[in-house]
Amino acid sequence: MTASPVRSALKPLSVLKATTTATLLLMGLAPAFAAESGPDATINVGSLYEPQNLDNTAGAGQGINEAFNGNVYEALFRLNDDGTVSPSLVKDFKVSEDGLTYTFTLQPGVTFHSGDPLTSADVKWSIERVTSSDSKSSRKNSLKPIASIETPDEATVIIKLSSRSISLPYNLSYVWVINDKAKDLQSTEDGTGPYALEGWQRGSQLAVKRFDKYWGPKPENGEVVFKYFTEATALNNALLTGAVDVITSVQSPDSLAQFKDNPDFTVAEGKSTTKLLLAYNDRVAPFDNVKVRKALARAVDDKKLLEAVWGEYGTLIGSFVPPTDPWYVDLTKTDAYDPESAKALLAEAGYPDGFTFTIDTPNYDPHPIAAQFLQGELAKVGVKVEINVITANEWYTKIYKAHDFQATLQEHVNHRDIVFYGNPDFYWGYNNPKVVDLIKASEEAKTVDEQTEKLKEANIQIAEDAASNWLYLYPQIVVSKKSVTGYPLNGLNSQFFAYGIKKAE
Amino acid sequence: MLIAAAVLFLLLRLLPGDPANALVSVGADPEQIEAARRQVGSDLPIFAQFVRYLGQLASFDLGASFVSGVPVLEEIGRRLTLTLPLTALAFTGAILIALPLGILAAVKRDRWYGSLISVISQLGVAIPVFWIGILLVTAFAVKLRLFPSSGFPTSGWWRDPLAALHQLALPILTIALVMSASLIRYVRSATLDVIGSDYLRTARALGAGYGEALVRHGIRNGAVPVISILGIELASTLLGAVVVERVFSLPGLGSMLLSGIEQRDYPSVQGVLFISTLLVLLVGFAADLVQRLVDPRLRGPSGARP
Numbered sequence: 001m002t003a004s005p006v007r008s009a010l011k012p013l014s015v016l017k018a019t020t021t022a023t024l025l026l027m028g029l030a031p032a033f034a035a036e037s038g039p040d041a042t043i044n045v046g047s048l049y050e051p052q053n054l055d056n057t058a059g060a061g062q063g064i065n066e067a068f069n070g071n072v073y074e075a076l077f078r079l080n081d082d083g084t085v086s087p088s089l090v091k092d093f094k095v096s097e098d099g100l101t102y103t104f105t106l107q108p109g110v111t112f113h114s115g116d117p118l119t120s121a122d123v124k125w126s127i128e129r130v131t132s133s134d135s136k137s138s139r140k141n142s143l144k145p146i147a148s149i150e151t152p153d154e155a156t157v158i159i160k161l162s163s164r165s166i167s168l169p170y171n172l173s174y175v176w177v178i179n180d181k182a183k184d185l186q187s188t189e190d191g192t193g194p195y196a197l198e199g200w201q202r203g204s205q206l207a208v209k210r211f212d213k214y215w216g217p218k219p220e221n222g223e224v225v226f227k228y229f230t231e232a233t234a235l236n237n238a239l240l241t242g243a244v245d246v247i248t249s250v251q252s253p254d255s256l257a258q259f260k261d262n263p264d265f266t267v268a269e270g271k272s273t274t275k276l277l278l279a280y281n282d283r284v285a286p287f288d289n290v291k292v293r294k295a296l297a298r299a300v301d302d303k304k305l306l307e308a309v310w311g312e313y314g315t316l317i318g319s320f321v322p323p324t325d326p327w328y329v330d331l332t333k334t335d336a337y338d339p340e341s342a343k344a345l346l347a348e349a350g351y352p353d354g355f356t357f358t359i360d361t362p363n364y365d366p367h368p369i370a371a372q373f374l375q376g377e378l379a380k381v382g383v384k385v386e387i388n389v390i391t392a393n394e395w396y397t398k399i400y401k402a403h404d405f406q407a408t409l410q411e412h413v414n415h416r417d418i419v420f421y422g423n424p425d426f427y428w429g430y431n432n433p434k435v436v437d438l439i440k441a442s443e444e445a446k447t448v449d450e451q452t453e454k455l456k457e458a459n460i461q462i463a464e465d466a467a468s469n470w471l472y473l474y475p476q477i478v479v480s481k482k483s484v485t486g487y488p489l490n491g492l493n494s495q496f497f498a499y500g501i502k503k504a505e
Numbered sequence: 506m507l508i509a510a511a512v513l514f515l516l517l518r519l520l521p522g523d524p525a526n527a528l529v530s531v532g533a534d535p536e537q538i539e540a541a542r543r544q545v546g547s548d549l550p551i552f553a554q555f556v557r558y559l560g561q562l563a564s565f566d567l568g569a570s571f572v573s574g575v576p577v578l579e580e581i582g583r584r585l586t587l588t589l590p591l592t593a594l595a596f597t598g599a600i601l602i603a604l605p606l607g608i609l610a611a612v613k614r615d616r617w618y619g620s621l622i623s624v625i626s627q628l629g630v631a632i633p634v635f636w637i638g639i640l641l642v643t644a645f646a647v648k649l650r651l652f653p654s655s656g657f658p659t660s661g662w663w664r665d666p667l668a669a670l671h672q673l674a675l676p677i678l679t680i681a682l683v684m685s686a687s688l689i690r691y692v693r694s695a696t697l698d699v700i701g702s703d704y705l706r707t708a709r710a711l712g713a714g715y716g717e718a719l720v721r722h723g724i725r726n727g728a729v730p731v732i733s734i735l736g737i738e739l740a741s742t743l744l745g746a747v748v749v750e751r752v753f754s755l756p757g758l759g760s761m762l763l764s765g766i767e768q769r770d771y772p773s774v775q776g777v778l779f780i781s782t783l784l785v786l787l788v789g790f791a792a793d794l795v796q797r798l799v800d801p802r803l804r805g806p807s808g809a810r811p
Contacts, residue, residue: 141534201756238655393767396522
């Protein structure tokens with residue numbers, strides 16, 4: 001795609017050379033007149049997560065998954081809203097006996113938004129983009145087992161692995177299939193999805209329009225406009241006044257009442273994958289002592305915190321695994337709230353009079369509130385908490401990279417991210433060889449059942465070790481106008497499939 | 506300008522954090538982080554970064570954003586198409602509100618409404634901008650549904666000026682109200698000076714009516730200090746609209762600065778501050794020019810006021 005009509009109209013410096021293109025684009029791409037409802041309706045989606053750029057391997061942030069995954073770009077596989085994985089651009093696939101060779105046959109008749117047909121070369125190029133040395137994709141590591149990619153003909157892709165990788169289809173659901181001739185992927189796109197990029201005004205909105213040559217089922221609407229806000233209040237007002245039809249993820253619990261008590265709106269609660277946790281630096285004293293970590297887990301009444309922040313919403317968790325992951329086990333009974341035994345454990349660990357430690361706290365909600373709550377709870381068992389407020393940017397330098405901390409609060413948004421506990425170099429420094437082995441073995445499992453068994457065992461072990469202090473799982477709340485239906489509820493990995501959204505009269 | 510650039514450069518680097526962090530996410534391995542640092546140049550020593558920056562400035566190249574890859578100058582140009590008209594309209598609104606009210610408050614200072622204006626403007630100075638914005642949104646957007654609660658005229662200014670004006674009515678009003686609160690006080694005190702002056706007494710002694718004397722001799726004299734205040738107000742609004750832009754989710758220069766700081770996107774922050782410094786200088790220059798036009802005494806070779 002070339003520059004959108006909206007953007008070229010706003011670019012004073014290039015007006016001269018852009019005029020002709022803009023005129024052509026205006027005739028071709030701008031919607032004749034956005035329909036208010038029905039099959040060609042424009043759906044206005046309100047969100048707090050504007051992408052930084054349009055490339056998910058260049059640090060675009062979670063906003064790009066929301067706007068583009070499944071809407072503009074598709075992958076070989078799709079992560080569905082219920083957590084299952086199904087083929088998308090793959091028509092069918094074969095796995096060799098030893099699990100090291102995957103042969104994929106591509107869907108026929110798939111066209112990129114630029115008009116080029118999808119071929120196996122595009123797929124190879126797209127996967128290599130993510131595994132390349134300058135890729136900033138957080139999924140780069142999970143694709144490490146890929147040894148080579150072959151393209152014997154235009155419709156076949158053969159991936160050879162150096163070791164078994166049972167999650168390969170799942171991991172490929174993150175790899176956008178992009179036209180290998182595409183240029184400037186930070187501000188344009190060339191995907192195969194049901195919508196093509198129509199225009200992006202930075203700091204304001206991003207519009208996608210139904211792609212008429214889409215190979216799959218026709219979307220239920222004609223255009224989707226993601227409108228971006230920096231303030232939750234402004235976003236709520238936009239829904240109240242009808243400027244947006246649906247809010248992808250409500251982050252201000254106190255605002256829910258105005259929608260719940262209003263018959264014009266629907267409040268839907270799904271399951272998120274966002275976990276709030278107090279991560280200790282398990283490398284340093286006193287947190288290298290399991291008893292101390294278990295004591296602190298027992299000293300905190302997670303339920304009270306969840307209710308204080310989210311009222312009746314959200315879920316309590318006993319480990320890092322949310323209920324939508326296949327290896328979920330209810331572990332809330334492991335080190336459940338029990339301040340008396342917490343004191344006893346602290347004494348056993350050699351801290352009868354408690355100790356003092358610092359929580360590096362990101363400066364945005366809900367971390368400061370959670371830090372103060374922890375300060376109060378831990379004071380009751382004699383542990384003194386100092387709160388050090390830092391910015392999100394500083395967090396990466398000080399904690400993620402330098403491991404220079406005692407404990408920190410952080411929200412982890414990804415699905416299936418228990419694997420972080422199998423990496424002893426990860427920022428929290430949890431290192432139990434048994435868990436490292438289990439997580440490694442789970443990836444090399446022969447069947448999904450075997451993988452699930454191994455990860456369940458790892459899950460139980462990290463809870464037993466109180467590797468971190470998992471406070472709660474965020475709710476995923478979507479609020480919409482009553483007339484708007486068909487949106488995804490769980491928003492796994494911040495995805496927001498828009499093709500099913502309908503707007504009634 | 507060079508000193509300003511150097512100070513700015515150093516202050517930014519004193520902030521803890523790294524611009525490369527905006528490019529990575531949890532799950533990135535050490536090699537990916539190093540690659541990101543190389544890409545944005547934060548792996549170089551500070552002095553080398555500074556030399557590189559000066560080289561760019563010399564060729565008026567503000568660089569490209571670390572985060573979005575867009576040339577900073579292009580992005581600023583786009584943001585100014587919102588910020589400049591917004592500021593200009595709000596500024597005009599503020600003058601239209603503040604001039605009559607300020608003069609009225611001075612002339613009728615013994616009446617109840619004269620005092621009321623003074624009290625209200627005093628209050629207006631004390632109330633935070635975002636609160637005024639939220640109140641206006643609640644009243645005119647959420648309750649009365651007269652204006653949109655937020656957003657930017659997507660059709661642009663020129664294709665449909667009325668729609669754009671409607672879209673931006675509340676932010677314009679918010680800035681105009683806040684600006685006029687302090688302006689009223691300046692206009693009032695300038696008018697009081699004029700009223701107490703000898704030349705006005707002389708004019709009246711020569712037979713001019715109170716109103717006539719004030720209009721013929723007062724406005725010109727009173728305008729000089731007010732214009733310099735206006736210049737300062739205008740300059741501070743160019744960037745001071747940050748809060749208003751946030752409340753109304755507007756993609757202006759202020760919000761670009763704010764997100765640039767959050768992400769340690771040095772080229773964006775430096776670019777915005779560089780351009781706004783230029784704008785402030787221009788506004789100051791313009792204010793000087795206008796003062797000279799209004800007051801012939803300032804046109805002398807020394808330019809000194811008597």
